Amino acid sequence: xxxxxxxxxxxxxxxxxxxxxxxxxxxxxxxxxxxxxxxxxxxxxxxxxxxxxxxxxxxxxxxxxxxxxxxxxxxxxxxxxxxxxxxxxxxxxxxxxxxxxxxxxxxxxxxxxxxxxxxxxxxxxxxxxxxxxxxxxxxxxxxxxxxxxxxxxxxxxxxxxxxxxxxxxxxxxxxxxxxxxxxxxxxxxxxxxxxxxxxxxxxxxxxxxxxxxxxxxxxxxxxxxxxxxxxxxxxxxxxxxxxxxxxxxxxxxxxxxxxxxxxxxxxxxxxxxxxxxxxxxxxxxxxxxxxxxxxxxxxxxxxxxxxxxxx
Numbered sequence: 001x002x003x004x005x006x007x008x009x010x011x012x013x014x015x016x017x018x019x020x021x022x023x024x025x026x027x028x029x030x031x032x033x034x035x036x037x038x039x040x041x042x043x044x045x046x047x048x049x050x051x052x053x054x055x056x057x058x059x060x061x062x063x064x065x066x067x068x069x070x071x072x073x074x075x076x077x078x079x080x081x082x083x084x085x086x087x088x089x090x091x092x093x094x095x096x097x098x099x100x101x102x103x104x105x106x107x108x109x110x111x112x113x114x115x116x117x118x119x120x121x122x123x124x125x126x127x128x129x130x131x132x133x134x135x136x137x138x139x140x141x142x143x144x145x146x147x148x149x150x151x152x153x154x155x156x157x158x159x160x161x162x163x164x165x166x167x168x169x170x171x172x173x174x175x176x177x178x179x180x181x182x183x184x185x186x187x188x189x190x191x192x193x194x195x196x197x198x199x200x201x202x203x204x205x206x207x208x209x210x211x212x213x214x215x216x217x218x219x220x221x222x223x224x225x226x227x228x229x230x231x232x233x234x235x236x237x238x239x240x241x242x243x244x245x246x247x248x249x250x251x252x253x254x255x256x257x258x259x260x261x262x263x264x265x266x267x268x269x270x271x272x273x274x275x276x277x278x279x280x281x282x283x284x285x286x287x288x289x290x291x292x293x294x295x296x297x298x299x300x301x302x303x304x305x306x307x308x309x310x311x
Contacts, residue, residue: 041060041061041062042058042059042060042061043058043059043060043061043069043140043141043311044056044057044058044059044137044140044310044311045057045059045073045076045077045137045140046132046133046136046137046140046176047076047077047087047091047092047093047094047133048091048092048093048094048126048129048133049090049091049197049199049204049206050090050091050199051235052126052129053177053197053206053235054094054129054132054133054136054176054177054206054207055091055197055204055205055206056136056194056204056205056206056207056283056311057088057091057204058204059076059086059087060086061073066106066141066143066144067104067106069141070104070106070111070113070138070141070144071101071104073137073138073141074095074101074113074134075101076093077093077094077095077133077134077137078093078095078096078097078099079092079093079094079095079096079097080093080097081093088199088202089199089200090199090200090202091199094122094126094129094130094133095119095122095130095133095134096118096119096120096121096122097118098116098118099115099116099118099119099121100115100116100118101113101114101115102114102115102116102152106144109143109144109145109146110144110145110146110147110148110169111138111144111146111147111148112147112148112149112150113134113138113147113148113149113150114150114151114152114153115149115150115151115152116151116152117151117152119151120151120160122160122161124161124162127159127160127161127162128159128162128164128178129177131149131159131166131170131174132174132175132176132177134147134149135147135170135171135172135174136172136176136207136311139171139172139311140310140311141311142310145171146169146170146171147169147170147171148168148169148170149166149170155168172192172287173190175190175192175209175211176192176207176208176209177206177207177208177209178208178209178211179208179209179210179211180210180211181210181211181212182211182212182213183213184213186213187213187215188211188212188213189211189212189213189214189215189218189221190209190210190211191209191210191212191214191218191221191222191225191288192207192208192209192210192284192287192288193207193208193209193210193221193222193225193226193280193284194206194207194208194279194280194283194284194287195207195208195226195236195237195238195280196236196237196238196239196276196279196280197235197236197237198237203276205279205280205283206235206236207283207287208236210225217249218288218289219246219249219256219258219285219288219289220246222281222284222285222288223240223244223246223281225238226238226240226277226280226281226284227240227241227242227243227244228242238277238280239274239276239277239280240264240277240280240281241263241264243261243263244260244261244263244264245260245261245263246258246259246260247259247260247261247299247300251291254290254291254292254293255291255292255293255294255295256285256289256291256293256294256295257294257295257297258281258294258295258296258297259297259298259299259300260296260297260298260299261298261299262298262299264277264296264298265298271298271303273296273298273303273304278294278296278304278306281294282294282306282308282309283309285308286308286309291308292307292308293305293306293307293308294306294308
C-alpha cells in the first residue's frame, strides 16, 4: 500500500512538472490592461433556461479587453438589447429591458457595476436569479472573483421586492438555483452540484446549491447526489451509475485525487469514463474546492487527469 501511494505521488509530481514546463514556454504578458487570448473567444455565461434555471452556457464573445467583456456580458443578459439576439433558442436574458450599465470599475479581483434604476423593475420571482446570473457570469472571467452592485451610484443593499439583504460584495458563495433540505439552522452545509441538461440537441449544465445538515465531506455529497436514481427534478440529468462508489479521496498540492470502483466506467469492456460524468464532477469540484485539477483512479489505477475549466 505504501509503495502504491509513493508511486501515485511520484506520478502526480511528474505530471505537474510537465505542465509547468509547458506553461513556461509561453511569454508572460506584463501589460496591466488584460487582453483575452484569441482562443478565449468562447466564454461562459449564465442565462435562464425554459425551466427558469440559471444555466451555464458557452457563448462566443467579441470583446478582447476585460472591461469590454464585462459590458458585453451585461448587454447579453439584458432583455431586448442589441446583443441579446445572439442567445440560442430555449434560453432568455434576465436583466430588465432598458437597463443601462452607467459605469463600471475594475480593481484587483473586484468589478463594481453601476446600473440605472430600471434594474429594479425585475419580477419578484426572478430578482434573486438575476443577481445569481450577473455574479456567476462576471466571475467566470479570469481574474474577477467579486462583484459589487450599485444602482445610480447607491449600493444595492437588498432585493427590490423581497427586501432580502445582500452582502456589500458578492461572490459565488451566494449560491445559485438554491435548494433547501435542512432540519436545523445550525451546522448548515452549502454544496453546489452541476447537473447535465438538454435543449433539443444542445447540452448544457445547471448548478444547484443545496443547503443541508449533512455531515459528510462535500465531495461525498456531490457523488451521492449525482449517482442518485431519484434525482429530485427530472429536468436535471446525471449519467453517473448508481452503483458507483467513491472508495477514497485525497488532496495533494493543488490536485484532488478521486478513487472509484469500476462502476464509474462507461461499461465493463471500456476503460473510459463518460465525458458527461467527468464534466459534472469536475465543475462541481471546481465550485466547492480550491484545486486546479482532478485525477481519477479506478480501483487504485490511474484513469484520467483533468485540469479544471474557468467558470
